[in-house]
Amino acid sequence: MSDYLNELNPVQRLAAETTEGPVMIIAGAGSGKTRVLTYRIAHIMEKGNDAFNILSLTFTNKAAREMKERIAKIVGSKEAKNIWMGTFHSIFAKILRFEAEKLGYPSNFTIYDTDDSKSVIKDILKQLNLDDKVYKPSLVLNRISSAKNSLISAHQYANNPITQAEDRASNKPLLGQVYLAYQKRNFKSGAMDFDDLLYNTNVLLRDFPDVLVKYQSKFKYILVDEYQDTNFSQYVIVKQLAARFQNICVVGDDAQSIYSFRGANIQNILNFEKDYPDLKTFKLEQNYRSTQTIVKAASAVIAINKDQFKKNIFTDNEEGEKIKIIKSNTDNEEGQKVAASIYETHFTQQAHYKDFAILYRTNAQSRSFEEAMRKLNIPYRIYGGVSFYQRKEIKDVLSYFRLSINHNDDESLKRIINYPTRGIGQTTIDKIMLAAMEHDISMWQVLDNLKDFNIGINSGTALKISEFTTMIKTFSMMIPYKDAFECANHIAVTSGIVKDLYHDKTPEGVSRYENIQELLNGIKDFVEQERTPQEEELKGAIFNNNTEANPVELFDSPEQTVELKTLDEFMQEITLLTDVDKESEDEKNSDKVSMMTIHASKGLEFPYVHIVGLEENLFPSQMALNSRSELEEERRLFYVAITRAEKKATISFATTRYRFGNIIYCEPSRFIDELDEDCVDFPREPERAKFSDDAFVRSTRPFQKPMESIDFRTKGSDFNKAEPKQINFSPPKKLIPLAKRMAATNTPSDNSANANLRIGSVVEHEKFGIGEITAIEGVYPEAKASIQFRNSGEKNLLLKYAKLKVVM
DNA sequence: AGCCCCGGTGAAGTC
DNA sequence: CACCGGGGCT
Numbered sequence: 017m018s019d020y021l022n023e024l025n026p027v028q029r030l031a032a033e034t035t036e037g038p039v040m041i042i043a044g045a046g047s048g049k050t051r052v053l054t055y056r057i058a059h060i061m062e063k064g065n066d067a068f069n070i071l072s073l074t075f076t077n078k079a080a081r082e083m084k085e086r087i088a089k090i091v092g093s094k095e096a097k098n099i100w101m102g103t104f105h106s107i108f109a110k111i112l113r114f115e116a117e118k119l120g121y122p123s124n125f126t127i128y129d130t131d132d133s134k135s136v137i138k139d140i141l142k143q144l145n146l147d148d149k150v151y152k153p154s155l156v157l158n159r160i161s162s163a164k165n166s167l168i169s170a171h172q173y174a175n176n177p178i179t180q181a182e183d184r185a186s187n188k189p190l191l192g193q194v195y196l197a198y199q200k201r202n203f204k205s206g207a208m209d210f211d212d213l214l215y216n217t218n219v220l221l222r223d224f225p226d227v228l229v230k231y232q233s234k235f236k237y238i239l240v241d242e243y244q245d246t247n248f249s250q251y252v253i254v255k256q257l258a259a260r261f262q263n264i265c266v267v268g269d270d271a272q273s274i275y276s277f278r279g280a281n282i283q284n285i286l287n288f289e290k291d292y293p294d295l296k297t298f299k300l301e302q303n304y305r306s307t308q309t310i311v312k313a314a315s316a317v318i319a320i321n322k323d324q325f326k327k328n329i330f331t332d333n334e335e336g337e338k339i340k341i342i343k344s345n346t347d348n349e350e351g352q353k354v355a356a357s358i359y360e361t362h363f364t365q366q367a368h369y370k371d372f373a374i375l376y377r378t379n380a381q382s383r384s385f386e387e388a389m390r391k392l393n394i395p396y397r398i399y400g401g402v403s404f405y406q407r408k409e410i411k412d413v414l415s416y417f418r419l420s421i422n423h424n425d426d427e428s429l430k431r432i433i434n435y436p437t438r439g440i441g442q443t444t445i446d447k448i449m450l451a452a453m454e455h456d457i458s459m460w461q462v463l464d465n466l467k468d469f470n471i472g473i474n475s476g477t478a479l480k481i482s483e484f485t486t487m488i489k490t491f492s493m494m495i496p497y498k499d500a501f502e503c504a505n506h507i508a509v510t511s512g513i514v515k516d517l518y519h520d521k522t523p524e525g526v527s528r529y530e531n532i533q534e535l536l537n538g539i540k541d542f543v544e545q546e547r548t549p550q551e552e553e554l555k556g557a558i559f560n561n562n563t564e565a566n567p568v569e570l571f572d573s574p575e576q577t578v579e580l581k582t583l584d585e586f587m588q589e590i591t592l593l594t595d596v597d598k599e600s601e602d603e604k605n606s607d608k609v610s611m612m613t614i615h616a617s618k619g620l621e622f623p624y625v626h627i628v629g630l631e632e633n634l635f636p637s638q639m640a641l642n643s644r645s646e647l648e649e650e651r652r653l654f655y656v657a658i659t660r661a662e663k664k665a666t667i668s669f670a671t672t673r674y675r676f677g678n679i680i681y682c683e684p685s686r687f688i689d690e691l692d693e694d695c696v697d698f699p700r701e702p703e704r705a706k707f708s709d710d711a712f713v714r715s716t717r718p719f720q721k722p723m724e725s726i727d728f729r730t731k732g733s734d735f736n737k738a739e740p741k742q743i744n745f746s747p748p749k750k751l752i753p754l755a756k757r758m759a760a761t762n763t764p765s766d767n768s769a770n771a772n773l774r775i776g777s778v779v780e781h782e783k784f785g786i787g788e789i790t791a792i793e794g795v796y797p798e799a800k801a802s803i804q805f806r807n808s809g810e811k812n813l814l815l816k817y818a819k820l821k822v823v824m
Numbered sequence: 825a826g827c828c829c830c831g832g833t834g835a836a837g838t839c
Numbered sequence: 840c841a842c843c844g845g846g847g848c849t
Contacts, residue, residue: 075839076839104839105839106839129839130838130839210838210839211839213839214839274837275838277836277837277838278837278838278839377837378835378836378837379835379836379837380835380836400837400838437825439825441825442825591839592839593839594838594839595838613836613837613838614837615836615837615838616837616838634836637836637837639836640836653837674840675835675840676833676834676840677840677841
């Protein structure tokens with residue numbers, strides 16, 4: 017039975033066997049981290065510990081599911097299922113459901129997604145009479161979110177001189193008031209946003225010592241995966257829970273920390289030792305995933321960062337193919353070339369399409385690849401983007417579910433009170449909202465006690481309202497007694513949504529109808545799955561192991577504990593699914609190329625990986641050029657991208673790209689320069705012959721124009737001024753960076769004629785047609801010309817690149 | 825109440 | 840270019 021440990025290398029094995037006390041495992045990409053975690057948990061159980069006492073926090077629910085499956089093979093599936101394993105959000109949402117009433121929330125609280133939250137913010141801005149152009153809802157929400165993730169309450173925020181000063185400086189002095197109102201509104205609606213799930217867990221553990229003790233005692237062994245991406249709020253939760261037994265094991269790779277934008281703090285892992293002085297650290301440095309070439313290239317890139325643990329990643333795998341670089345002239349051409357490359361490899365290497373991934377920095381880049389793949393009939397699948405559950409028709413149906421579960425959910429109520437149309441118009445809704453606001457109650461409470469509020473609603477409307485509330489109440493009543501599918505189906509039909517969409521014969525209407533059917537099918541699947549033990553456990557068993565806790569009867573009616581998967585359980589499940597989680601079994605097994613952002617690719621691996629859009633201001637993103645730490649995070653992102661590849665990585669960039677309907681000129685990313693040249697396959701373009709051999713020699717001679725000319729990446733940013741010498745833009749041995757050489761090939765050298773253009777010159781552009789130069793800024797080759805085209809409007813073009821013919 | 829058109833504005837990443 | 844929200848018309 018303990019053979020399993022023999023499948024580990026010595027460090028892995030030690031990491032798995034050291035089950036007691038604080039442990040940190042620094043796990044390089046592809047170093048068998050999941051394997052270690054799996055065996056470690058199995059080992060804890062083999063030593064006689066109960067699965068109920070193990071808490072394992074993962075980055076996606078899918079990772080949790082897969083790990084459970086693997087553990088099940090060692091300890092048996094019955095036991096494995098009992099482990100508390102899932103994302104921070106889903107685990108603590110479950111605990112909060114159980115403890116919610118202590119915090120004044122109902123146990124059936126609604127979880128607001130980002131759209132709901134934004135909608136609440138918009139309402140509040142209206143109510144406070146603030147301009148949503150200044151207080152942009154998404155910015156406001158971000159600010160509130162980072163406050164919560166730093167455990168700063170609305171009250172503290174509103175009274176903190178520092179945040180006040182910051183908000184005044186950004187012309188948003190009332191942000192604190194918005195935060196206060198936002199929390200109040202959500203509380204009143206019985207709703208938590210994503211950050212509240214963590215924030216309120218902290219409140220719970222802070223203010224209810226008995227609860228803290230209960231969970232501290234329960235979770236004797238705690239494991240946290242992807243620890244480098246935890247935020248302060250998560251850090252405190254873990255620290256609190258682990259305080260009693262200190263059997264805390266965190267696993268992570270500082271080199272793969274890529275979520276600081278949502279509050280992740282790389283310092284959590286870098287400083288872990290300070291919190292636990294008797295910490296044992298294990299470094300998993302052998303890579304089992306990738307070729308030597310890939311490992312070497314990735315290591316060279318990440319070595320440029322300053323903030324990191326020293327690691328020596330190596331592999332015994334074969335050397336493998338060099339990294340290929342594809343240069344294109346436009347984003348569409350990039351799509352075509354990448355698709356062609358995949359098509360070719362698919363045949364020459366007899367690779368499956370599912371062996372390929374296209375990874376990009378931003379979702380918006382997917383378009384050109386989709387088009388190209390369609391043209392070549394290559395099957396593909398896109399992760400992310402607008403998720404199924406965000407679609408209008410799906411949100412409408414879900415809003416019925418949500419309102420039936422929690423009547424105070426104002427966001428859902430507003431969505432459906434007049435959909436399908438039932439004669440409750442905007443005027444009426446406004447009156448209801450006003451009354452709710454005045455009395456500090458939810459809209460439902462106004463609707464349900466309409467006669468108590470003299471708000472000038474005529475009897476006809478009052479009747480319609482009462483029909484609506486009655487309908488919702490009947491839905492609510494059936495939820496505990498019927499399974500999720502029966503309820504959902506009943507609601508979808510009775511509410512009139514299905515009918516409404518069925519009669520819509522436009523293609524969009526048909527597709528919406530199909531989506532509703534798909535949702536219902538999904539619910540059917542859910543009903544047929546076995547329930548996870550955690551729900552059962554929360555219904556009572558949780559305290560049986562735990563003598564000092566008070567048994568609490570949350571459910572007294574026996575019907576509710578029978579094996580019946582209800583709609584409210586379904587809703588709890590889906591709100592917290594990640595994109596990767598939403599992938600169905602069929603999709604996973606289908607032979608399709610995967611397309612996703614690099615962020616979404618974390619934890620995945622593919623034999624052939626295409627990393628695309630390697631251009632300055634795109635990757636690294638222009639938003640990351642303001643500080644060293646942001647740039648380092650971009651570099652870690654690049655590191656993550658490269659290390660997804662098992663056999664071969666391909667990198668591509670385009671020299672022009674559409675953005676906001678305009679063509680913009682792009683310079684190859686500095687990250688291309690940072691690759692170890694020995695790992696890169698140079699493109700054999702004929703233009704290369706133009707350069708004398710010594711241009712390619714690593715000479716110390718500064719290169720002449722035009723290559724040396726302008727540096728977009730530093731223009732308009734004070735990045736260099738702020739930290740002039742801190743960053744090594746490229747390793748010193750390559751004085752003529754690869755990317756610049758590549759950019760130079762193919763670039764027409766006769767553009768120097770453009771240096772002679774003057775204001776008033778009339779020129780012809782192959783795309784924009786004829787135009788007149790109205791202004792020139794700077795001196796060639798930096799010169800930028802404003803050209804008024806007769807048919808295409810005014811464009812600002814860099815003369816160095818612009819393909820112009822002089823007309824007169 | 826619903827539809828359509830216009831204009832303004834905007835794309836980093838996510839539980 | 841694409842989307843969304845507002846305003847105006849039917």
